[in-house]
Amino acid sequence: GEDVEQSLFLSVREGDSSVINCTYTDSSSTYLYWYKQEPGAGLQLLTYIFSNMDMKQDQRLTVLLNKKDKHLSLRIADTQTGDSAIYFCAERDGGATNKLIFGTGTLLAVQP
Amino acid sequence: SAVISQKPSRDICQRGTSLTIQCQVDSQVTMMFWYRQQPGQSLTLIATANQGSEATYESGFVIDKFPISRPNLTFSTLTVSNMSPEDSSIYLCSVEGPVGETQYFGPGTRLLVL
Numbered sequence A: 001g002e003d004v005e006q007s008l009f010l011s012v013r014e015g016d017s018s019v020i021n022c023t024y025t026d027s028s029s030t031y032l033y034w035y036k037q038e039p040g041a042g043l044q045l046l047t048y049i050f051s052n053m054d055m056k057q058d059q060r061l062t063v064l065l066n067k068k069d070k071h072l073s074l075r076i077a078d079t080q081t082g083d084s085a086i087y088f089c090a091e092r093d094g095g096a097t098n099k100l101i102f103g104t105g106t107l108l109a110v111q112p
Numbered sequence B: 001s002a003v004i005s006q007k008p009s010r011d012i013c014q015r016g017t018s019l020t021i022q023c024q025v026d027s028q029v030t031m032m033f034w035y036r037q038q039p040g041q042s043l044t045l046i047a048t049a050n051q052g053s054e055a056t057y058e059s060g061f062v063i064d065k066f067p068i069s070r071p072n073l074t075f076s077t078l079t080v081s082n083m084s085p086e087d088s089s090i091y092l093c094s095v096e097g098p099v100g101e102t103q104y105f106g107p108g109t110r111l112l113v114l
Helices: none
Strands: A004-006 A009-013 A018-024 A031-037 A043-050 A055-058 A061-066 A071-076 A085-092 A100-102 A106-111 B004-007 B010-013 B019-025 B032-037 B043-049 B068-072 B075-080 B089-096 B103-105 B109-113
Touching: A004 A085, A009 A018, A018 A031, A018 A085, A018 A106, A031 A061, A043 A055, A043 A061, A043 A071, A043 B103, A071 A085, A100 B043, B004 B089, B019 B032, B019 B089, B032 B075, B043 B068, B043 B075, B043 B089, B075 B089
Parallel strands: A009 A106, B010 B109
Antiparallel strands: A004 A018, A018 A071, A031 A043, A031 A085, A055 A061, A061 A071, A085 A100, A085 A106, B004 B019, B019 B075, B032 B043, B032 B089, B068 B075, B089 B103, B089 B109
16 A cells, blocks of 8 residues: 655754655655654645646755655755654655545654 | 645544544645655555545544545645554655645644553
C-alpha cells in the first residue's frame, strides 16, 4: 500500500534555512502537499505541487519534487521561531477517492 | 479557501457513551472527509462523507462505530459510538477546494475518553 515517510525531528537556528524531507511510494500521486500544525491547532495548508512539476516557490517556501526517486522536500528560508511546528507531507491518492495519505510528521524546532 | 468550523472544539466523555461532531463549511463542497489523529501520530482517513448516499469507509473503520451523515453540501456529522479510551484523538473534517487540487482542514475536535 501507499506509504509516506519523514524524519521525525529537525532543529535549526533562527535565520538559517530548514529543509524537511519526505519520501512516498505511490507513483500515481497527482498532487503532493505540505501542511503545518502548530501546538493545539488544526492543519494549515502551506503549499502544494502538481506531480508534473519539479519545483514551486512561494515567498520563503520552496518545494522540490524528484518524481523518479519519489522524494519531496520543503525548504524554509530565513527560519523564524514562529515556524516551529510539526510539518506533514501528504500525497493525494492516485485513484478515485482523492484521499490524502499523510507522512509521520517532522517536528521543526527553531532555536533563537 | 473554505472556512470550516467544527463543534465541539473539545470534549471529555465517559466510556460507553457516544459523541457527535459537526462540521460546517461556508460554501458548497462536493467532497468532505473525516480524519483521525491519535496522540502524537499522523492523520488517518476514516471515511469520505458522500452527499445523499452512505459514507465510504477506509479499511479498519466501520459504520457502526463511526456513523456519518451528509445531509447537504455544506454540513456533515461524525459520531464516535460506544467510546473507549482508545478513541481519544483529534477528529478533523476536511473539504476539497473549489478547483479540486487542495484539501482544507477544520480546526479539529479534541476528544478525551475516560
